[in-house]
Amino acid sequence: xxxxxxxxxxxxxxxxxxxxxxxxxxxxxxxxxxxxxxxxxxxxxxxxxxxxxxxxxxxxxxxxxxxxxxxxxxxxxxxxxxxxxxxxxxxxxxxxxxxxxxxxxxxxxxxxxxxxxxxxxxxxxxxxxxxxxxxxxxxxxxxxxxxxxxxxxxxxxxxxxxxxxxxxxxxxxxxxxxxxxxxxxxxxxxxxxxxxxxxxxxxxxxxxxxxxxxxxxxxxxxxxxxxxxxxxxxxxxxxxxxxxxxxxxxxxxxxxxxxxxxxxxxxxxxxxxxxxxxxxxxxxxxxxxxxxxxxxxxxxxxx
Amino acid sequence: xxxxxxxxxxxxxxxxxxxxxxxxxxxxxxxxxxxxxxxxxxxxxxxxxxxxxxxxxxxxxxxxxxxxxxxxxxxxxxxxxxxxxxxxxxxxxxxxxxxxxxxxxxxxxxxxxxxxxxxxxxxxxxxxxxxxxxxxxxxxxxxxxxxxxxxxxxxxxxxxxxxxxxxxxxxxxxxxxxxxxxxxxxxxxxxxxxxxxxxxxxxxxxxxxxxxxxxxxxxxxxxxxxxxxxxxxxxxxxxxxxxxxxxxxxxxxxxxxxxxxxxxxxxxxxxxxxxxxxxxxxxxxxxxxxxxxxxxxxxxxxxxxxxxxxxxxxx
Numbered sequence: 001x002x003x004x005x006x007x008x009x010x011x012x013x014x015x016x017x018x019x020x021x022x023x024x025x026x027x028x029x030x031x032x033x034x035x036x037x038x039x040x041x042x043x044x045x046x047x048x049x050x051x052x053x054x055x056x057x058x059x060x061x062x063x064x065x066x067x068x069x070x071x072x073x074x075x076x077x078x079x080x081x082x083x084x085x086x087x088x089x090x091x092x093x094x095x096x097x098x099x100x101x102x103x104x105x106x107x108x109x110x111x112x113x114x115x116x117x118x119x120x121x122x123x124x125x126x127x128x129x130x131x132x133x134x135x136x137x138x139x140x141x142x143x144x145x146x147x148x149x150x151x152x153x154x155x156x157x158x159x160x161x162x163x164x165x166x167x168x169x170x171x172x173x174x175x176x177x178x179x180x181x182x183x184x185x186x187x188x189x190x191x192x193x194x195x196x197x198x199x200x201x202x203x204x205x206x207x208x209x210x211x212x213x214x215x216x217x218x219x220x221x222x223x224x225x226x227x228x229x230x231x232x233x234x235x236x237x238x239x240x241x242x243x244x245x246x247x248x249x250x251x252x253x254x255x256x257x258x259x260x261x262x263x264x265x266x267x268x269x270x271x272x273x274x275x276x277x278x279x280x281x282x283x284x285x286x287x288x289x290x291x292x293x294x295x296x297x298x299x300x301x302x303x
Numbered sequence: 304x305x306x307x308x309x310x311x312x313x314x315x316x317x318x319x320x321x322x323x324x325x326x327x328x329x330x331x332x333x334x335x336x337x338x339x340x341x342x343x344x345x346x347x348x349x350x351x352x353x354x355x356x357x358x359x360x361x362x363x364x365x366x367x368x369x370x371x372x373x374x375x376x377x378x379x380x381x382x383x384x385x386x387x388x389x390x391x392x393x394x395x396x397x398x399x400x401x402x403x404x405x406x407x408x409x410x411x412x413x414x415x416x417x418x419x420x421x422x423x424x425x426x427x428x429x430x431x432x433x434x435x436x437x438x439x440x441x442x443x444x445x446x447x448x449x450x451x452x453x454x455x456x457x458x459x460x461x462x463x464x465x466x467x468x469x470x471x472x473x474x475x476x477x478x479x480x481x482x483x484x485x486x487x488x489x490x491x492x493x494x495x496x497x498x499x500x501x502x503x504x505x506x507x508x509x510x511x512x513x514x515x516x517x518x519x520x521x522x523x524x525x526x527x528x529x530x531x532x533x534x535x536x537x538x539x540x541x542x543x544x545x546x547x548x549x550x551x552x553x554x555x556x557x558x559x560x561x562x563x564x565x566x567x568x569x570x571x572x573x574x575x576x577x578x579x580x581x582x583x584x585x586x587x588x589x590x591x592x593x594x595x596x597x598x599x600x601x602x603x604x605x606x607x608x609x610x611x612x613x614x615x616x617x618x
Binding site for chain 2: 093094095097098099100123187188212213214215216217283284299301303
């Protein structure tokens, strides 16, 4: 009975996905803007709701405030642990080196930053075996997140793992669209599961380009679009039915995970996002689908 | 006959100009191959080959006027236009990816004697030229890119030296002496890196890299035969490529443990092997026997794998 009601509401929701006026009122009506309108209009999206530009940051902040403490547990449950492998793959593509200046955006809990640090250490150890290489000090990793609750979780974890003693990590609250770092100051820029929540993706990409050095690399790990025919249907059912239910059960917050699932659908697909990265100035823009497109890693090079 | 030789030479030169091979897909099993979405993603298409010049041999005065140095690859004689044009076309786009990659890899070579063919050498090279070492992460197959760059660069230098006038001196020698001199010229380029060359050989023999390294060696051997002035039929060509490829590879490995001054023993080794090969009355069967014997002598080593693949390719 509940399942039938949920299916009915889903059908109703899909029927209402019509193009709408760019300057819609602030009352939340479940409509979807066209792709072109999405890229250029001043209205923006929050899940399937059309909201004013100014409201999105606040609403996204609310989402992540409410999930901060159970973020990793929910990630494990939603992706059956695969998110760890995806992040490992991201770091593998990044190819960290000793002496690196790295910026991880929207990585408040520190998952990506800790991996980068571990990789830099192992690279340094491997180099030491050569007996001729000097391991250069000066590695520094900056974690930037707009949400202070997420940063607090990350700081706590860093303390638990003993990273605080090494002074290699800096935790900075900031907006991906207006970074507080100097031009050409970073070797690497990663953003994992965060670009989707940015109000203006183009601005975030421009900022990434600005803060990177010549030769610096941009990498983005994001939930994306599944193209494999049969898998697509299975994935849809899983996304819209199970994920919000798990969110309600474990984190006590169905609404935030409903937002998560809906925002995945609204995000540009792999090709379009690659175009956006290229338009920001990056070269050698490539992407790699994982699990049939559930997740995609995009990379670009600044020259 | 002459036209087929000219075509072969142009193909060899075109391959040399395309310095960086197309990257291989290295994604894990469930993931699709990475897709390229940049205008600079692949090497630029090679220019149409220039019309063959009626004068086959450059005049003596022109050869004397031209000069080349080891630090400027591709700086051949003034009479050669296509490599310059290709380089010019590439530079017009501003700081392109290929240009930056070449700069970084060239600077990395200076660190190879100390750090080996490693990411550390490339990181140090990137720092030298003022580029973020993060660019190394964008190189396909990383260490292999460095070794392959070196191989391509040496081929280019060899071609430049031949065109710049050393080719003239070869005309006074008999065929076996020409081949010996050319093989020696090429192997001498590896002398500064001889202590790290076993590592380079092992990198080249990895599954992802072996096809590129075989192509590079085949092109090198073709170029040596061409510079020696030998012209043969298609059937002869493949036998000669196999024989000289085997001799080159065995000499390369011999050189690794040669402690004589200026590698004198290696040059003696090269001279004898080439003389032996040419003294076999040039029959196909005896040449094939020699190739097999060379391959058998190398069994169990890294180079033996390459030799066997060489034989399979020409068979």
